Amino acid sequence: MTCLCLPSNRSLVMSVPPAPMSVRHHLRKATADLHAALDGGFGALDLKKRSDYREFLAAQAAVWEPLEDWLSRHDIGRVLPDWPRRRRASALAADLAALGGAADFHDIVMGTPSVPAMLGVAYVLEGSRLGARYLSRMIAESDDAAVSANTRFLHHGAGLPLWPTFLETLEAHVTDAAGADEAVRGARQAFAHFLTAQQRHAAVLVAEVA
Ligand code: HEM
DSSP: OOOOOOOOTOOOOGGGGOOOOHHHHHHHHHHHHHHHHHHHHHSSSTTTTTHHHHHHHHHHHHHHHHHHHHHHHHHHGGTTTTHHHHHHHHHHHHHHHHTTTTOOOOOOOOOOHHHHHHHHHHHHHHHHHHHHHHHHHHHHTSOOOHHTTTOOOHTTTTSSOHHHHHHHHHHOOOHHHHHHHHHHHHHHHHHHHHHHHHHHHHHHHHHOOO
């Protein structure tokens, strides 16, 4: 009789090949250090306070519009047709203006605008909607109406399936290892621009307080 038993030193679980990681999970893992640094930097702010909320918006505004413009210039709309409704720079500028601030745009330097690299940049912008949900709940508790009433940016796209549909596009267009590397490169560059902006704003804040 033929025995179908596994060799005694191998488990059935080990014989199943691991499921391939989605591009999204690959990006999340490959940018976790930069997201944590950004989150940690902004963590020093009390977003219920008007001045801190303004700094939070101003730091992001410095690179948000330049990154959106870079994506538009390189025609991200050919793979993400609803790109115009995803843009949030004007919502960010409106919140910032209502709090008496204005964006000081940075010159951004980006690499080759391949489709995967652009989707890596868009991953950073679109993914931040997830954190925005959490931050909106915190800001809604502010006693300052100038803070709680100016959440166009954080609430942008609420109720629309922008994140799941973005993920479908990401997975459809980044299909091999070279594409995944390009997407990681774009996402890390975008995060690095946000970190630079956040650190510059933190330095200005420290100088003002000192
Ligand atoms: C105080 C600042 C921030 C906090 C507390 C924060 C928090 C979070 C949280 C809690 C999530 C996961 C939400 C979920 O899974 O439902 C998330 C996801 C994400 N955030 Fe942030 N975030 C912050 C700032 C930012 C900024 C400025 C960016 C980029 C512009 C960003 C990019 C992302 C991305 C790309 C994801 C998606 C990660 C994934 O694939 O799951 N975050 N954030």
